[in-house]
Amino acid sequence: MAELEGNLLVAQSGGPTAVINASLAGVIAEAGRHECIGEIYGGANGILGVLAEDLIDINDEKARVIAGLPHTPAAALGTCRYKIDFKKKPEQAARDMDRLFEVFQAHDIRYFIYLGGNDSQDTSLKIHEQALKRGSQLRVIGVPKTIDNDLPHTDNCPGYGSVIKFNATTVMEIGLDVGSMATDDGACCLVEVMGRRAGWIAAGTVLAKQGRAANPPHIILLPEVAFDEEKFLAKVKETIATLKYCIVVVGEGLRNAAGEEVGADRKRLDAFGHPVLAGAAERLQELVQNKLAIKARSVMLSYAQRAAAHCASRTDADNAFACGEAAVKAAVNGRSGQMVKIERLTQPDGSVKWSAGLQPLADIANVERLIPRDWVAEDGFLPNDKFVEYARPLIEGEVKIPTEGGLPKYVALEKSKVEKKLAAFTRG
Amino acid sequence: MAELEGNLLVAQSGGPTAVINASLAGVIAEAGRHECIGEIYGGANGILGVLAEDLIDINDEKARVIAGLPHTPAAALGTCRYKIDFKKKPEQAARDMDRLFEVFQAHDIRYFIYLGGNDSQDTSLKIHEQALKRGSQLRVIGVPKTIDNDLPHTDNCPGYGSVIKFNATTVMEIGLDVGSMATDDGACCLVEVMGRRAGWIAAGTVLAKQGRAANPPHIILLPEVAFDEEKFLAKVKETIATLKYCIVVVGEGLRNAAGEEVGADRKRLDAFGHPVLAGAAERLQELVQNKLAIKARSVMLSYAQRAAAHCASRTDADNAFACGEAAVKAAVNGRSGQMVKIERLTQPDGSVKWSAGLQPLADIANVERLIPRDWVAEDGFLPNDKFVEYARPLIEGEVKIPTEGGLPKYVALEKSKVEKKLAAFTRG
Numbered sequence: 001m002a003e004l005e006g007n008l009l010v011a012q013s014g015g016p017t018a019v020i021n022a023s024l025a026g027v028i029a030e031a032g033r034h035e036c037i038g039e040i041y042g043g044a045n046g047i048l049g050v051l052a053e054d055l056i057d058i059n060d061e062k063a064r065v066i067a068g069l070p071h072t073p074a075a076a077l078g079t080c081r082y083k084i085d086f087k088k089k090p091e092q093a094a095r096d097m098d099r100l101f102e103v104f105q106a107h108d109i110r111y112f113i114y115l116g117g118n119d120s121q122d123t124s125l126k127i128h129e130q131a132l133k134r135g136s137q138l139r140v141i142g143v144p145k146t147i148d149n150d151l152p153h154t155d156n157c158p159g160y161g162s163v164i165k166f167n168a169t170t171v172m173e174i175g176l177d178v179g180s181m182a183t184d185d186g187a188c189c190l191v192e193v194m195g196r197r198a199g200w201i202a203a204g205t206v207l208a209k210q211g212r213a214a215n216p217p218h219i220i221l222l223p224e225v226a227f228d229e230e231k232f233l234a235k236v237k238e239t240i241a242t243l244k245y246c247i248v249v250v251g252e253g254l255r256n257a258a259g260e261e262v263g264a265d266r267k268r269l270d271a272f273g274h275p276v277l278a279g280a281a282e283r284l285q286e287l288v289q290n291k292l293a294i295k296a297r298s299v300m301l302s303y304a305q306r307a308a309a310h311c312a313s314r315t316d317a318d319n320a321f322a323c324g325e326a327a328v329k330a331a332v333n334g335r336s337g338q339m340v341k342i343e344r345l346t347q348p349d350g351s352v353k354w355s356a357g358l359q360p361l362a363d364i365a366n367v368e369r370l371i372p373r374d375w376v377a378e379d380g381f382l383p384n385d386k387f388v389e390y391a392r393p394l395i396e397g398e399v400k401i402p403t404e405g406g407l408p409k410y411v412a413l414e415k416s417k418v419e420k421k422l423a424a425f426t427r428g
Numbered sequence: 429m430a431e432l433e434g435n436l437l438v439a440q441s442g443g444p445t446a447v448i449n450a451s452l453a454g455v456i457a458e459a460g461r462h463e464c465i466g467e468i469y470g471g472a473n474g475i476l477g478v479l480a481e482d483l484i485d486i487n488d489e490k491a492r493v494i495a496g497l498p499h500t501p502a503a504a505l506g507t508c509r510y511k512i513d514f515k516k517k518p519e520q521a522a523r524d525m526d527r528l529f530e531v532f533q534a535h536d537i538r539y540f541i542y543l544g545g546n547d548s549q550d551t552s553l554k555i556h557e558q559a560l561k562r563g564s565q566l567r568v569i570g571v572p573k574t575i576d577n578d579l580p581h582t583d584n585c586p587g588y589g590s591v592i593k594f595n596a597t598t599v600m601e602i603g604l605d606v607g608s609m610a611t612d613d614g615a616c617c618l619v620e621v622m623g624r625r626a627g628w629i630a631a632g633t634v635l636a637k638q639g640r641a642a643n644p645p646h647i648i649l650l651p652e653v654a655f656d657e658e659k660f661l662a663k664v665k666e667t668i669a670t671l672k673y674c675i676v677v678v679g680e681g682l683r684n685a686a687g688e689e690v691g692a693d694r695k696r697l698d699a700f701g702h703p704v705l706a707g708a709a710e711r712l713q714e715l716v717q718n719k720l721a722i723k724a725r726s727v728m729l730s731y732a733q734r735a736a737a738h739c740a741s742r743t744d745a746d747n748a749f750a751c752g753e754a755a756v757k758a759a760v761n762g763r764s765g766q767m768v769k770i771e772r773l774t775q776p777d778g779s780v781k782w783s784a785g786l787q788p789l790a791d792i793a794n795v796e797r798l799i800p801r802d803w804v805a806e807d808g809f810l811p812n813d814k815f816v817e818y819a820r821p822l823i824e825g826e827v828k829i830p831t832e833g834g835l836p837k838y839v840a841l842e843k844s845k846v847e848k849k850l851a852a853f854t855r856g
Contacts, residue, residue, distance in 0.1 A: 016605045045611055074604035080611060165834055172835060173735035176502035177444045183473055183508060189731060207835065300728040303617060307601035310739060313834060395834035406593055406741060406823035407635065410604060 003036040004137060006110025008328070010058075011043030011050060012075040012145070013082075013116035013123070017159025018166075018309040019320035020145050021076045023115050025069040026324020027143070028058060034332050037111065041418055045078035046116070047123055051096060051425055053103050055418040068411030070317055071401045073309035076413050083119050084126055092427070097130050099425050104138055106421040111139050111331045113324075117146030117157070121339055122365035128337035141327040142339035142361055145320075147306045149200035152369045153359040154341035158323055159306065161316030161394035164204025166308035167193055167249075167301065168395065171208040174299065175216030175247045182245035188236060188288045188296040190248045191217070192281035194305060199224045199371050201305075202251035203383040204391050211388075216247035221280075223253035224371050225380035227262050232284075233291055235381055240294060254280045310408050314397025319354055326356035339364045344393075352393040431464040432565060434538030436756070438486075439471030439478060440503040440573070441510075441544035441551070445587025446594075446737040447748035448573050449504045451543050453497040454752020455571070456486060462760050465539065469846055473506035474544070475551055479524060479853055481531050483846040496839030498749055499829045501737035504841050511547050512554055520855070525558050527853050532566055534849040539567050539759045541752075545574030545585070549767055550793035556765035569755040570767035570789055573748075575734045577628035580797045581787040582769035586751055587734065589744030589822035592632025594736035595621055595677075595729065596823065599636040602727065603644030603675045610673035616664055616716045616724040618676045619645070620709035622733060627652045627799050629733075630679035631811040632819050639816075644675035649708075651681035652799050653808035655690050660712075661719055663809055668722060682708045738836050742825025747782055754784035767792045772821075780821040 010027045012020055024042075031037045042056035043049040049056075056077060058066075069076055086093040104112070114124045121142045128140040144151050149160035171191060178189045195201035199222030209215040218239045221227060239246040254262040263280035281298035288296040323340045330338060338358040345353040375387040383391075402409040438455045440448055452470075459465045470484035471477040477484075484505060486494075497504055514521040532540070542552045549570045556568040572579050577588035599619060606617045623629035627650030637643040646667045649655060667674040682690040691708035709726035716724040751768045758766060766786040773781040803815040811819075830837040 012608075016608050048611065072604070073601050075608040078608050078610075080609075169738050169835055170732045170736070172838065173501050173737060174731045176500070176838060177731050177735040180440075180444050180503040180506050181508075182506075183476065191732075207833075210833070210835070297730060298728065299730040299732050300726065301732065302725060302727040303602045303605050304598045304619075304727050304729065304732075307605040308598070309601060310597050315834075392833060397834060398831065403826065405635075405638070405820060406743075406825060407597055407600060407638070410600065 004110050004139065005036045005038065006108045007039040007041060008037045008111040008113065009041045009043060009050065009055070009109045010113040011046045011115070012077050012079045013046040013114060013120035014079060014146065015306060016074040016079055017145060017147050017306050018073045018162040018312045019158050019317045020115055021072050022070040022317045022320035023143050023145060023158055023324035024076060025066065026321040027113050027328055028066060030325040030328035034328070036332060038108070041107065041109070042077040044415065046080035046082065047084070048080040048082050049078065050103055051099050051427060053420045053422050053425070055107065056413065056415045057418050060416040061413055065411045065413060068409070070321055071309055071312070071399050072410040073307045084123055086126070097126070100127060101130065101134060101136060102422060104136070107418065110137055111328070113141050113143060113327045113331065115143040115145045117148065118151065118366055118368065121151070121361055124339070125337065125361035125365045128361060131336070139331040139334070139336040141331045141335065142364070143323050143327045144339060144341065147201060148195050148198050150198040150368050150370065151364060152367045153363055155344040156342055156394055158316060158320035160200060161313035161319070162308070163201055163305050164207065164391060165313040165395035166311040167201065167205050167305055168208040169311055170301065171205045171217050171247060171249060175208065178245050178247060179216070184244065186240040186294045187245045188240065188248065188294050190250060190281040190284050190296060190298040192250050192252055192279050192298065192300050195223070195251045195253060197223050197253045197370070198368065199251045202249050203371055203387055205249045206383045206388060207391055207395060214243060217249045218243070218246050219248045219381045220383065221248065221250040221254050222371060222376065223251045223255055224373070225376060226257040227254050228257070229287065233287065236288055237292055248284065250280045250284060252280055309399070309410070310401060312399040313395045314399050315394055317399050322354070322356050330358055337361050432538050432567065433464045433466065434536045435467040435469060436465045436539035436541065437469045437471060437478065437483070437537045438541040439474045439543070440505050440507045441474040441542060441548035442507060442574065443734060444502040444507055445573060445575050445734050446501045446590040446740045447586050447745045448543055449500050450498040450745045450748035451571050451573060451586055451752035452504060453494065454749040455541050455756055456494060458753040458756035462756070464760060466536070469535065469537070470505040472843065474508035474510065475512070476508040476510050477506065478531055479527050479855060481848045481850050481853070483535065484841065484843045485846050488844040489841055493839045493841060496837070498745055499737055499740070499827050500838040501735045512551055514554070525554070528555060529558065529562060529564060530850060532564070535846065538565055539756070541569050541571060541755045541759065543571040543573045545576065546579065546794055546796065549579070549789055552767070553765065553789035553793045556789060559764070567759040567762070567764040569759050569763065570792070571751050571755045572767060572769065575629060576623050576626050578626040578796050578798065579792060580795045581791055583772040584770055584822055586744060586748035588628060589741035589747070590736070591629055591733050592635065592819060593741040593823035594739040595629065595633050595733055596636040597739055598729065599633045599645050599675060599677060603636065606673050606675060607644070612672065614668040614722045615673045616668065616676065616722050618678060618709040618712050618724060618726040620678050620680055620707050620726065620728050623651070623679045623681060625651050625681045625798070626796065627679045630677050631799055631815055633677045634811045634816060635819055635823060642671060645677045646671070646674050647676045647809045648811065649676065649678040649682050650799060650804065651679045651683055652801070653804060654685040655682050656685070657715065661715065664716055664722070665720055676712065678708045678712060680708055737827070737838070738829060740827040741823045742827050743822055745827050750782070750784050758786055765789050
């Protein structure tokens with residue numbers, strides 16, 4: 001296939017992770033190896049920046065800053081949550097698409113690499129389909145990115161290994177803390193983690209047990225398993241009777257058998273009579289306190305978990321970088337409409353090697369991968385050995401972070417803007 | 429002074445920290461250097477274990493485990509929150525005191541080292557006073573330990589440097605995350621940290637700014653400064669207008685001008701009509717959402733912050749160890765009724781050296797040190813350079829933690845028990 005000469009545009013989308021900038025660094029490194037790629041542009045705040053013709057000139061950045069990207073958390077280019085929705089907003093979607101192709105043409109963009117989760121892979125697919133329809137030579141490749149780990153076909157999603165490494169470390173530490181305070185009165189601590197409808201993040205904290213039943217966490221509540229209040233309280237009681245304390249990890253999207261989120265508590269009203277939206281951990285904390293009369297405390301890690309680059313997984317960061325490189329290689333080799341996927345190669349000695357493959361975006365977009373039921377113990381309270389075997393290799397290795405005055409030395413892009421060539425565009 | 433021959437008893441009290449076991453390791457190391465000290469015993473769960481004659485034989489522990497203590501969070505001996513209260517419960521206090529001295533005598537304990545915060549230093553003082561009254565040769569030394577940093581006379585309290593290092597790192601990371609997602613709609617994130625009535629922990633996150641006004645955190649709410657809702661909301665609005673996002677750190681004990689805790693919301697009722705106790709961050713999140721119509725999210729680090737040994741400060745861990753050593757040295761040298769304090773020696777080049785001194789327990793017990801008002805900016809929203817100069821040296825250096833399978837390798841004591849010599853004791 002003849003080489004396609006032109007510029008490359010890379011953008012980041014959705015919730016940030018500890019390693020999404022490692023993927024960006026992989027894209028930049030690989031793009032620099034191909035003469036057919038002229039300029040490397042970044043979309044400021046994902047597709048929103050492309051619509052606004054708000055492009056960052058990455059070749060203008062200092063080498064020192066580019067070198068710091070792989071260990072810097074959050075989205076260095078900025079990110080967004082914007083969906084081009086042909087179903088619900090067909091007119092706007094059509095206008096958006098026209099605008100994107102105007103921007104691509106104005107800036108001679110022939111390569112578009114989009115880093116993101118389910119929604120973003122859908123955006124990439126739509127752009128790819130439009131390119132075919134419009135006879136454009138644009139090549140579109142998606143790079144997986146989501147702490148939720150819910151993309152299909154890839155062994156895992158960059159960002160996931162790091163979030164479970166930090167969360168498992170934190171659960172170990174909280175477990176030591178609460179365990180050391182536990183006296184005959186008993187103590188319970190509820191740790192709420194992210195993951196929306198998928199329990200991958202919650203399940204990952206099982207690694208803190210290191211195979212020992214008495215180690216925390218003692219209960220992990222997954223959104224995939226309907227919450228049963230009575231069984232849960234019985235399990236907490238039993239655990240405290242044995243160990244004097246109980247560490248519970250709960251996925252934010254926990255639901256009961258009726259499919260209602262446990263975190264949304266309709267029985268509590270604010271001063272204006274509206275139901276109060278409490279977190280799942282807080283709701284369970286009240287349950288444990290009120291029904292078992294046991295002192296309970298909750299921890300809401302929230303953004304801290306996905307941004308914790310100071311505790312990132314080397315395996316995850318390396319895979320994230322490799323995915324960025326693979327995306328550019330694939331595009332240069334003439335591929336389009338694909339997402340890079342991570343493949344696991346288990347060696348005869350049990351160690352794991354990783355490689356990057358491709359999967360059509362059409363197989364990925366809007367498909368959600370949940371934890372298989374046979375990866376969870378029968379009582380639903382802990383992932384089993386199948387899950388542990390899957391997750392353990394993902395947290396291996398530490399990322400060495402330079403420090404200054406005792407704090408991590410993260411970098412920020414200068415973000416010098418590419419000169420605009422088009423009239424302003426008003427969305428919506 | 430003639431050498432006092434006998435056994436040493438060390439115990440840990442109050443909320444655990446990332447480095448309280450470093451102090452324990454310092455006690456054990458120094459005790460091993462003195463022939464006058466025979467056995468080294470640990471009280472299981474602080475003074476409660478001493479009352480129960482529940483003593484741990486530390487010389488029975490493996491060297492490998494002792495070597496791992498300095499980097500292992502939480503209280504390896506177990507801890508408690510138990511106050512010998514002569515004012516409110518004089519009879520029980522008298523009985524407790526008799527029992528303690530029975531246990532000391534039964535096990536030939538001549539050295540008692542107690543690691544803890546305000547309440548625990550009070551317990552040590554009471555035991556010292558009783559020793560004098562009873563003509564006992566027992567020597568009692570307190571070792572400071574509290575993430576709250578609210579003990580007087582010591583430059584800082586072991587545990588504090590580590591908690592603010594982790595929190596400042598986390599606030600930097602959350603700031604990058606939220607900043608990278610911020611679009612014209614604006615975003616606010618509220619991070620609640622510990623510290624009770626003292627704002628030292630909240631104030632410590634100012635180090636994340638690294639001297640740059642635009643860096644997070646943008647607002648720090650200290651319990652020492654009365655919360656003014658209007659001024660707060662105006663400051664959030666102003667920050668978002670400039671930066672598109674705003675990171676707020678709030679100390680859990682934040683109070684309004686009437687002295688009421690912001691976290692205790694009496695206007696919200698549960699299903700039974702009782703007021704709901706919400707966290708301060710959550711309350712402020714509602715304020716920002718309802719009054720400014722800005723998307724807000726809260727983070728409750730809770731126990732995760734004080735147990736985060738994976739991000740401990742080398743300076744703090746070294747000081748904690750040195751305090752443990754100094755306690756034993758002082759006791760062997762005939763001192764009693766003293767607390768070890770940390771002294772800061774600022775060198776001509778601006779670097780800081782630390783040494784250990786002593787202060788009478790009578791000057792320490794039940795005195796609470798708060799942040800001086802002239803260490804906080806006039807508008808009350810950020811600590812100033814005086815605070816930064818104080819706090820910066822406390823987070824310097826990293827503790828190297830061995831890992832296994834990608835997780836920290838923490839240790840646990842075997843806790844083999846010393847044979848009991850007394851009849852069982854029933855408290856209360």
